[in-house]
Amino acid sequence: MYSIVEKTETAPNTILIKVKAPAIANKAQPGQFIVIMVDERSERTPYTLSDWSKKDGTITFVVNEVGRSTGKLVSREEGDNLYSVVGPLGIPPKIHEVGTVVCAGGCFGIAAILPLARAFKNAGNRVISIIEARACYLLYLERELKKASDELIIATGDGSRGMRGFAPDVIKTLIERGERLDQVIALGCTFMLKLVCEATREAGVKTLVDLCPIIVDATGMCGCCRVEVGGETKFACVDGPFFDGHKVDWDVLGFRKAAYVRQEVDSVQSSKVGVKR
């Protein structure tokens, strides 16, 4: 069984969960994701891995509660078992020496860029990690990211820490300042990914984004996760989840991700009615 061995709220609504899953820990690579069903009735929901330990047989990821599935997951406590955990999934991005690499993360992506930053640095790159949040109290993993990168730049929407603004603003500033960026890799919400791509487009900096469309089986069978990249339909679960951000059709991703907003509200409401206190 997949038992929760650690659960910590590292920042408001930012819950770090460590689960026993030795087989997955044994094979995990930076940038890969897992699919979780909390119980038999759950939706199959993807989470990007932020850490793992072959020795302890554990995997770690960060959850922001946004709806029914994430709500169910964060309602579980240490010692509880999860019904199903599958992975590691997705093609890990190629990690080799390219020069200067920017790892940009927001929300859960702050945790998810950590293994990528480490890997790019190990491969001999100069790594600049950029993390963003609305305000300083939403930031987390600063110390770990600082250690994993050559430079850590913080941006907050209200200016309460670091630069006022968000990760795309930082990237724009770096480019304007004449900093040579060889590759950008971004993980976070769709809106952030899109803005990062806009920030790097003109300078032509190669930008990989981790698309998180809705998935069902995540094994290349159902086609739910299709995205449009460079005018072609791709399946994020087997062709991705990393794609060239300058070629992504953000509108398609946006409306496909919003396909069940109404049902999500119904689902959350009906689950609250029957909730046991």
Added chain:
Amino acid sequence: MTDVIPTPPKPVRKRVQMPEQLPEVRIHNFNEVSLGYTQEQAVREARRCLQCKKAPCVSGCPVGIDIPGFVGAIADGNLRRAIAIVKRSNLLPAICGRVCPQSRQCQAQCVLGKKGSPVSIGNLEGFIADWERKEGGVKLPAIAPSTGKKVAVVGSGPGGLTVAADCVQLGHKVTVFEALHKLGGVLVYGIPEFRLPKAILDEEVDVLASMGVEFRMDALIGAVLSVKELQEQYDAVYLGLGAGLPYFLGIPGENLAGVYSANEYLTRSNLMKAYLFPEYDTPIRRGTNVAVVGGGNVAMDSARIAVRLGAEHVYLVYRRSREEMPARREEIEHAIQEGVDCQLLRNPTRIIGDGHGNVAGLEIVKMELGEPDASGRRRPIPIEGSEYQIEVDVVVPAIGNGANPLLTKSTRGLKLNKWGYIVADPETGATSMKGVFAGGDIVRGAATVILAMGDGRVASRAIHEYVTANRHD
């Protein structure tokens, strides 16, 4: 025990109809449509069998069940013997009786069919399997003494389950790896509850478990373990990976929200139980007007799910005529009874959006049949200028699948054909990798449950020979 009923002097000519839920009732539930023969009905139907010496029906069965044998035993009222005969060739009769395309296999060969209606072999197979489960008490088949050999089966669909059943009986230790959280492959994610109740599947799987087969769920081979690792840890490996990425029509608008591949539509509904949303968490769009594209079993299943999800109008858009539909005849009839509107000789040309990323309509062109094509069926040709639009909010292309790239792409040394399917010897299922066998959809492209089982049967024999041969390499 059942009494032996004396054989009447003349065979009964009229086919015994399968009792079914009425269409107006069943469109509101997901329960099985067929209610199953009573013993009296089964005996009456079985007595129609002419007990042909040459038994052409057997040649129509991919796993070669002794059909006159088991049908004759039912006619004699010897149900214990009937199930034993079936199980000699097929360990999953409750499933096959329900999902095999009998009208194109055994029943197509039946001599009675030439004069009227063939013996309902499928219904009888389902009956005898249900009888065993409900009344007879399932008897575990004899298991050979342990050979000490280990077989890994990848995929728990019909092919994988057949290999597991055969190999465990031959005395090998079998481990089945399933990527999903439930066992059964297409039988659980693809075929709806109203055609194959999942409780039946679970019981068949339980039988295998009690025979010693080990099942590992959530085990996506290619991700969590490689084929190479399996090759090292096991004496033989069977790859029954099943269907891969769904085909789409290649027309504008296919990525709008509300367009589902049949695989996704069925998976949400069957595996994830979206029809019970919000009790279950996975949602599905319950369209008001739904268009399903295709003419196979998967298309029928999708259309009938749309009906049960409460759609007011369900169109089935198919580019040829009804004669060319590859679906089981029974499913086509059931779909029509349930109010599915078959738009024959029609092909979609464009999916129309509502301006906010949702499906709002479908543009369709009329077709006519031309000369026969490579498949022997007359080729449909669009009639220029005949386009028209229908208002729909859900579109489900059910036009087949390609190969699943997840395992095959990551496995060096595994030979694939130009479509990405695994190249396997039809006589043995052997692939280009030593001790690795394959069958079913990942070899054939889209096929049927029974063909996957047939491949599993063939591969089991080869696996047995392979692992028991004296090898010095």
